[in-house]
Amino acid sequence: MKENIYDLIGVGIGPFNLGLAALLDPINEVDTLFFDQKHEFDWHPGMLIEGTRLQVPFMADLVTMADPTNKYSYLNYLKHHNRLYPFYFLQRLEMPRNEYNHYCQWAANQLESCRFGTKVTSIVPIGDPVAHYEVIVEELETREVNTYLAKNIILGVGTVPSLPPSLKGMKEEDVFHSSTFLDHTERCHDAKSITVIGSGQSSAEIFRELLKARKENGYSLKWITRSQGFFPMEETRLSLEHFSPEYIDYFYDLPQAQKDEIFSGQQLLYKGISPHTITDIYNLLYEQSVGGEKMDVTLMPLTEINGMKEKEDGTGYELECRQWQKDKKFLIESEVVVAGTGYRPLIPKCLEDLNDLIEWDDKGRYQVTKDYRLRLTKESDSTIFVHSGMQHTHGVGSTNLGLAVNRNKIIINELLGKEIYPVLEGNIFQQFEVEEQ
Numbered sequence: 001m002k003e004n005i006y007d008l009i010g011v012g013i014g015p016f017n018l019g020l021a022a023l024l025d026p027i028n029e030v031d032t033l034f035f036d037q038k039h040e041f042d043w044h045p046g047m048l049i050e051g052t053r054l055q056v057p058f059m060a061d062l063v064t065m066a067d068p069t070n071k072y073s074y075l076n077y078l079k080h081h082n083r084l085y086p087f088y089f090l091q092r093l094e095m096p097r098n099e100y101n102h103y104c105q106w107a108a109n110q111l112e113s114c115r116f117g118t119k120v121t122s123i124v125p126i127g128d129p130v131a132h133y134e135v136i137v138e139e140l141e142t143r144e145v146n147t148y149l150a151k152n153i154i155l156g157v158g159t160v161p162s163l164p165p166s167l168k169g170m171k172e173e174d175v176f177h178s179s180t181f182l183d184h185t186e187r188c189h190d191a192k193s194i195t196v197i198g199s200g201q202s203s204a205e206i207f208r209e210l211l212k213a214r215k216e217n218g219y220s221l222k223w224i225t226r227s228q229g230f231f232p233m234e235e236t237r238l239s240l241e242h243f244s245p246e247y248i249d250y251f252y253d254l255p256q257a258q259k260d261e262i263f264s265g266q267q268l269l270y271k272g273i274s275p276h277t278i279t280d281i282y283n284l285l286y287e288q289s290v291g292g293e294k295m296d297v298t299l300m301p302l303t304e305i306n307g308m309k310e311k312e313d314g315t316g317y318e319l320e321c322r323q324w325q326k327d328k329k330f331l332i333e334s335e336v337v338v339a340g341t342g343y344r345p346l347i348p349k350c351l352e353d354l355n356d357l358i359e360w361d362d363k364g365r366y367q368v369t370k371d372y373r374l375r376l377t378k379e380s381d382s383t384i385f386v387h388s389g390m391q392h393t394h395g396v397g398s399t400n401l402g403l404a405v406n407r408n409k410i411i412i413n414e415l416l417g418k419e420i421y422p423v424l425e426g427n428i429f430q431q432f433e434v435e436e437q
């Protein structure tokens with residue numbers, strides 16, 4: 001196993017590394033491998049709710065924004081599945097979320113560089129300056145451990161569900177993160193009361209789903225958020241230009257403290273709810289209340305949950321709430337709690353052997369160059385590229401599917417030391433950067 005030094009080894013096969021594998025596929029000059037611990041490609045399976053769709057146009061597929069003629073494009077996927085006409089008649093730019101997953105599975109199954117059921121357990125730098133890396137990989141089914149050598153690494157490990165301390169330590173079947181919602185639908189339907197927490201897209205989709213099934217199953221339903229309201233994601237055209245290569249360039253060059261401040265003020269660019277989901281929810285509320293029927297449904301903004309405990313009789317949980325604008329504390333009871341409390345960047349365990357080599361900032365975040373390399377503490381002939389955990393350096397667009405292809409173009413050009421995929425400028429109408437006179 002040890003003799004071949006791969007040009008690039010990828011850790012994780014989510015959409016970002018899968019897109020990279022697809023764009024590298026036609027290039028014969030490089031030898032690459034990608035590993036993922038899942039037994040097949042599976043994109044946020046707990047949230048593939050019927051009726052949900054991608055929040056970006058289909059052009060943000062794995063390859064189109066770099067090369068629409070690449071055989072792993074979504075349009076080619078549609079052609080192979082005889083769905084060009086149905087998609088044409090759908091008259092929508094966004095594909096259903098479960099179709100995005102199926103499309104990515106179709107691509108992953110054809111890409112020989114992608115290996116599933118394999119977990120990268122450690123990455124060891126070899127040489128001083130670092131000449132290459134030893135990548136230790138466990139085959140999860142056989143428990144066999146293999147070592148591969150790589151000149152360069154790309155981390156595409158994504159994020160992990162984030163549960164606030166106040167919700168931790170409860171029974172998993174009753175109190176769970178939105179990422180596992182579809183595993184718990186039966187439990188929800190059996191419950192007498194359900195509380196959904198959070199006001200992002202996931203919480204809204206789950207609330208809509210539970211609202212639809214409420215009458216049939218007879219539970220009471222609450223939707224609680226600390227935010228001031230159930231606000232829409234900012235999706236108007238000129239706001240979308242924040243998800244452009246130009247804005248990333250502009251943002252990257254700002255001082256770190258300013259970046260942190262700006263990013264925390266941009267939540268509605270990526271954390272709000274799609275307007276069509278809000279409309280669906282409102283329509284359901286309106287229909288279900290026809291004739292003044294009393295609905296056991298409550299929507300509460302401005303409300304934080306500061307603690308919870310299991311009721312003594314075991315029939316559910318007591319949530320300690322506070323309406324923070326009026327500083328009023330109160331309790332609510334719920335049998336099931338769904339936490340749409342977001343995700344945080346994953347610093348995988350396999351980076352442990354690289355801890356001293358990686359430059360971390362005072363908040364424990366790794367430092368990333370503009371062209372997506374980890375900054376290292378000493379000289380290295382090898383590069384560790386990254387796809388995730390870069391919101392602090394590259395801003396709001398760093399987790400966006402539409403920008404991932406642009407990032408992959410830059411990484412491929414860097415890897416090969418020449419321009420394979422042109423990185424074009426002049427993509428937006430507004431100007432963030434100015435020249436001082």
Ligand SMILES: Cc1cc2nc3c(=O)[nH]c(=O)nc-3n(C[C@H](O)[C@H](O)[C@H](O)COP(=O)(O)OP(=O)(O)OC[C@H]3O[C@@H](n4cnc5c(N)ncnc54)[C@H](O)[C@@H]3O)c2cc1C
Binds near residue numbers: 047
């Ligand atoms: C429900 C949901 C919907 C979203 N919808 C959109 C959208 O519509 N538009 C948009 O622009 N963005 C969307 N996003 C944000 C973003 O595009 C996705 O999170 C996307 O999946 C990120 O891709 P990724 O490749 O970084 O990571 P992931 O998709 O999270 O994949 C990471 C992979 O790494 C693997 N892995 C981790 N550690 C190891 C290891 N040590 N060894 C082997 N494998 C490992 C994991 O098994 C996983 O498969 C959404 C996010 C969520 C949660």
